[in-house]
Amino acid sequence: MESAVTWPYNTLINELAQGMEKTKQLRIHLWSTSPSETHDLILQKMLSSYDKALFILRWGGSNGATLSTPDTSVSVHGSIRIEDVNKNINDNQDNMNASKKRKMQHTWTEQVKVDFENGLEGHTGDGYNWRKYGQKYILGAKYPRSYYRCPYRLVQNCWATKQVQRSDDDLTVFDITYKGTHTCSQSTNTVPLSASPGKLELKLNDGHDLQGQQNQALSNCKNSLSVSTEDLVSEEMPAHFSFQSTFAFHDDVNHYFPALLDENHHQGCTVSPELISPASSESNYFSATTYVRTPNVQHSEADTADIISAHASTTNSPIGGMEFLIDPINSDPNFEFNMPEFFTYSNFEHGQ
DNA sequence: GACATTTGACCCAA
DNA sequence: TTGGGTCAAATGTC
Numbered sequence: 001m002e003s004a005v006t007w008p009y010n011t012l013i014n015e016l017a018q019g020m021e022k023t024k025q026l027r028i029h030l031w032s033t034s035p036s037e038t039h040d041l042i043l044q045k046m047l048s049s050y051d052k053a054l055f056i057l058r059w060g061g062s063n064g065a066t067l068s069t070p071d072t073s074v075s076v077h078g079s080i081r082i083e084d085v086n087k088n089i090n091d092n093q094d095n096m097n098a099s100k101k102r103k104m105q106h107t108w109t110e111q112v113k114v115d116f117e118n119g120l121e122g123h124t125g126d127g128y129n130w131r132k133y134g135q136k137y138i139l140g141a142k143y144p145r146s147y148y149r150c151p152y153r154l155v156q157n158c159w160a161t162k163q164v165q166r167s168d169d170d171l172t173v174f175d176i177t178y179k180g181t182h183t184c185s186q187s188t189n190t191v192p193l194s195a196s197p198g199k200l201e202l203k204l205n206d207g208h209d210l211q212g213q214q215n216q217a218l219s220n221c222k223n224s225l226s227v228s229t230e231d232l233v234s235e236e237m238p239a240h241f242s243f244q245s246t247f248a249f250h251d252d253v254n255h256y257f258p259a260l261l262d263e264n265h266h267q268g269c270t271v272s273p274e275l276i277s278p279a280s281s282e283s284n285y286f287s288a289t290t291y292v293r294t295p296n297v298q299h300s301e302a303d304t305a306d307i308i309s310a311h312a313s314t315t316n317s318p319i320g321g322m323e324f325l326i327d328p329i330n331s332d333p334n335f336e337f338n339m340p341e342f343f344t345y346s347n348f349e350h351g352q
Numbered sequence: 353g354a355c356a357t358t359t360g361a362c363c364c365a366a
Numbered sequence: 367t368t369g370g371g372t373c374a375a376a377t378g379t380c
Contacts, residue, residue, distance in 0.1 A: 132356080133357090133371095133374095134358085134371070134373080135358070135359075136359090136369095136371075136372095161372095
């Protein structure tokens with residue numbers, strides 16, 4: 001039997017989710033009809049607020065907290081501090097094995113949509129580096145699930161992982177499940193906004209990362225695929241500038257992808273069919289993500305490797321990893337957890 | 353040679 | 367026993 005508290009709780013979540021969805025649609029519509037970075041920034045903030053609210057509610061619900069519980073760390077009036085969550089987890093981690101550690105980990109799921117007609121719908125990046133460590137076909141799922149973990153797991157004892165599962169129903173939708181929050185410092189990959197403009201490049205993806213041949217083929221198309229962020233990024237922009245870049249980028253790139261997808265040919269840039277992996281030929285999915293790299297910032301070999309699956313937004317964020325601080329104006333200063341607000345899928349580091 | 357990804361094998365919870 | 371999650375050797379790329 002549904003409790004009196006649960007009913008409005010679920011209704012509230014539904015209403016917020018609908019509001020969020022409509023905001024996303026509005027954002028795409030506005031961008032396609034009359035692109036304005038100012039408008040887009042406002043809509044970003046709205047989406048950010050929805051995300052926060054939903055996370056608070058869901059986290060509270062999944063932890064058995066109710067809206068009326070006065071001493072819970074989560075309430076509609078308060079804010080959740082991820083350190084509190086992590087503290088509770090970490091307090092127990094020393095005395096348990098890895099399996100139990102993972103069980104204790106804070107878990108949440110995001111859906112990410114790729115829309116080749118309108119560009120990325122929603123997210124650009126979670127700001128962390130990830131290393132793929134496995135892929136597996138899950139019973140009942142058409143597409144394999146990919147497993148990623150923090151590349152600094154051993155070095156910094158960071159147990160964050162994520163799973164990327166393509167939706168069976170909608171080829172453009174991916175479910176990304178995050179387990180655990182990053183306890184590592186990934187400052188090695190943060191790049192100040194003031195650094196010289198990076199280069200945005202694309203990665204083809206079938207749900208897995210493309211291999212070198214495909215990358216090489218793409219690099220041959222550099223002129224059409226690479227977009228300087230010089231005109232897209234200003235120092236005054238908030239840390240979330242990459243989404244702006246992504247959006248503009250995809251507007252441009254969308255002219256490219258359909259041709260590549262359908263005919264493997266566009267504007268003199270050819271990708272032979274054999275360069276598309278079997279999986280990709282099956283799914284014809286491209287992870288239309290961005291990677292921003294600043295040439296004058298040094299990365300170690302390990303860092304370079306780690307950048308695969310790093311995300312454009314906070315890879316270049318001066319506040320690395322503090323996703324909600326990307327909205328410096330409206331963010332609640334107490335709201336400090338690392339839940340990804342915007343996503344890319346996997347990112348690709350190519351060229352220097 | 354170094355590094356990341358792939359993929360079959362293994363572990364373990366349900 | 368089954369299936370999801372992880373490991374680690376093999377492989378590929380630069």
